[in-house]
Amino acid sequence: MAIVGVGIRAPGDVVDTASYWSALLEGRDLTGEMPADRRAPFGAEWDDLITRGGYLERAFDFDARFFDMSPREARTVDPQHRLLLEVVWEAFEDAAIQPGAVASSTGVFVGITGQDHWSWLTGEPNSYWTIGNGHSFAAGRVAYTLGLQGPSFALDTACSSSLVAVHTACRALTAGDCDIAVAGGVNLILAPRTTRAVARTGALSPDGTSRPFDAAANGFVRGEACAMLVLKRLDDAVRDRDRIHAVIDGTAINQDGRSAAFTAPSVEAQTRLIRSLLATIGLTGADIGYHEAHGTGTPLGDPVEMAAVTAALRGGPGEGALHVGSVKGNVGHTESAAGVLGLIKSVLCLEHRLIPPQAHFTTLNPRIDLTDTGVVIPTTPTSWPAGAGGHASVCSYGMSGTNAYAVLSPAPRITPVAAPPPGFAVSARTSAAVAALAGRYRTHLAGLDEADYPAFAYSATHGRTRHRRTVWVDAASAAAAREAVDAVAAGVEHPAARFLDEAEPLPWQASRAARRVASLPSYPWEHVTYTADIRGSDDRDRATGRTRRDAAERTHRVAAAPDAARAT
Template structure:
């Protein structure tokens, strides 16, 4: 366990460019989106339920036999209607959509959502954007072949490589496009690979994450026969009751960008990936037995590449499957490298999202990463469930570890240092991954990146809210989602309007409302959508300049007083005219004493142009 740092390991001075997490999207058990996922975590809820009947057709009635003679019950973390897919939105025919693995459908939807969350509409992503997706399951392929439903689109629909490739195709990007399979560590390895591509300069933006769906009882039976599933139907991470995991499913993606570029572009940064590492157990005691020395090595290398002192890491999201063998090995490695690191002043907090949503296998690492990103951005630690008595093979005190079972504010031991966290994910074939993250830096001025100052109630500008969709029904759904999003009353109408106008793709069915407050704007949209939404091509703006005769006394005065943007541009026009005229543009429209009137042709034409 006291393995030295490899001679070729980078020094902190060699730490690569930090990578910013600028966009998030997820569909997880009990959580449709990052906000819902945070609520589930912060409230300490479990999303584990009975297995839906359609997922266990043909399975043993009472559960799955395990090698120890117990029975693993029909329990897990599931998505509602994982096969639902808006094929027309992506220009995919119904027949081709039916042939596509639902995992590929889910990645398309989340890829689009993640890019919009990052403020990057489709078509505006850099051409060299990378797409790296972890995926291991082939349940849908098994169903297709079992029922003899092979057709023209089967080859492309079931090939896992195309899960990443299809997203690249839809986004029109040409960077590296990879589907990664390293078993349960696949999605965290995918994120690490994406970060490496960014640091090498091979791409300027990356989408990374993972997907996993449990669609047939056969894959669950295989896990039970292997001895991995919990007879209690719960995941008891680092607990004396640890007896295996409960399966989960879902997907999550992050949008990644070099931190320097994200700050320069004014992006909202949710967290920063400082560095990471991937290795393999090699010739351990068996192919699937985890190795503490290899896990310790990947932790050390990740900290070195991140330029971080192990003693400063405040929390680690465990692989934490709740297995009798795996948990003590992971704890031993963590204790050796992080928990007992010289200079540590408090036990290392650890936890596992698997206690909330189950083990997502190929998407397990990205679920843990997303949890850490949310904890860093909220500066809060969330509870790990089902932990009461430590595993007898894990001496938490000696290892310097503390299982986080209660919600808590998260503050660094040194107020001048950012919060630091680690995320671990291990594959059953021995491929280990660990990433080191930090909370987002606060830009000069104290505002979080991507935020703008809120307007006061007494000085609210008039703003437009624009919604668009491919169908009228989708437009109505957009209105409902916007109403739900703004229901808590803290949304800034200016920020919402800006995002709707500049960070969304504009489709052929549109509705717009103009107002100053959230209630007024929502009411306008709710009235506009069923009445007469605008339809047609919106490919290019058209500028219309009115001819002489459209002027009136006092025109533009209200805009000058209510719109800072208009007033600023109008002042620029006045400054441009000033060297050539002996009158003031602003004084003319305000009807100032001594200012010429609009009846003069040499006055009205420049004024109309400026307005």
């Protein structure tokens, strides 16, 4: 299977793969103190809990008008569901695929566990409570909103949910249930209830730091993220001239069965999972050069997992180096989004042929024996070692006992067709969003090589949905485009830029041979902050602080001015 699109939000203002890779390469700790928007509504209920973690900025912000959602519904819908809508849209944009063009053949597979948002809903229930918060509706809402008609469902296997979702999507593609799949997971920490439950297991770090594989490891901190992949069968992606991030060679899942305790991991089950998948796809452990571990930083889990890794991936000396890492040292344990975050890290390692340092690693846990295994935990950015296997793999293990494993390889090279484009489109729902997007394109074009301009123009014009407001920029080169998009961003006229009528066709109708995909700045969401009123007043809209009785009246004032300066 080919990974052709990636959408990601992670702590530390990670909003795309570029910002994610930068944080990983620098070994940054992206965790911090709990934001006020989570703590304040529940006050003293948080006081006896470990609240340091990996948090998203402004998790309650959402562009409701873009998705034709009323303010009343937006306040009641779980922010996890709302976040999924935006991140899935960004994944399609990254793939340069318009959701409307593939609606009948696209499936949706979402890993999700959190149910904290129910704690925000008090007072008299309304019609949105169930359909805005049940797990099944997380995937169903994405499919409904974008019109996607393939298989659609949510999966909950605890911490392995998102990688199990990817596995399930790959199986659906193989079976022909769909031709395109969006798969991944989401996790937000919205109320004390789940943190209190996790704390009772003893798995949380008392000092609020995740230290995978380290002698000082004493548990994990909780984290938030949302990441979704757009997947295709490899042959289809090559045929369609997609930009392929990496190839999923195979995936597998199994269960611990009756281990030492219900939540205890099993070396035997983890080893069997890895060995069975490698045998199925015709590889050996020596073919794996980087392994992204589950790596929670717990005294029990890390030694068990590393015992399975060394047993299944390294038979002895002379098989080359195997670098092992865990992104949980950077962002904490993002639970139902953890597996897909690790998978995306592995994809980036393959793309860059570089392995980031392991955050918070100094001294190996004495319970882990790596003698004569060739296993290395990197402490600095490390080039992919000569002689090491060319594949990467990732594991994700659920507290429920469900284990998932995936093996990846680099993308095949597709020879680009160099054809100068006549220009490109800048399209958004509102004039303000058009101006904001033009400003982002101007920044992007400033550092763009002319050889990459055809991919930019194709992706902007044919890889993104055409909205109500569209400006055509008549420019056959990046140099010619810069001044024009400057004018569009400033809202002034320019001879090379003109608004198209909604029914007017695009001036450039490109063939499949001209398809070249580039990573472009994401859509400039016009965010408003929507929170359910936990005091029980169903008609209070915290986005503006005013009360309305009529939902139709609120619909006309949902949008706020775009914040072009803040990446979304």
